Amino acid sequence: MPFVLVWKPILKPLKLSDYHPDFGKEVILVCVNPQKEFIKLRDDLIEQNAIRFAKTIEPPTTTDKAVQVGETRQKVDEFLHWQDEVFHPKTDEWFAKLWSFGDEQYTVDNIRQYEDVDPHFVNWLRVQSVEMIREHSTGKKKN
DSSP states (O other), X not given: OOOOOOOOOOEEEEEGGGTOGGGTTOEEEEESXXXXXXXXXXXXXXXXXXXXXXXXXXXXXXXXXXXXXXXXXXXXXXXHHHIIIIIHHHHHHHHHHHTTSSSSOOOHHHHHHHHHHOHHHHHHHHHHHHHHHHHHHHTOOOO
């Protein structure tokens, strides 16, 4: 009988000392083989964000400059509101789950606390985590 594959998370350490040496041996375990459904959640969010952004930068429907400014301002405000209320919270939730496959359990509140202290750190965590997933899926290490 052939081997039956059952999904198990592969956790790899993201060394926080790569961001700043003072973090020493601290790591966040990243699930580098998330299931397709989980990846699709993030992909869908990114796609929704791109679609909404594209609608935001569509040319105004009138030639009246005052109306154009109002229209543009409204579109931008709606886009930013959606990002604040939907995109960022759901993205934070996704990353919190990605980092919670191991013993440590991360929450959106953890991410917000990190952002309050150093927003660049959170962006770095996100980028590095996605890069680790990509590297694992392609079998290629970055140079």
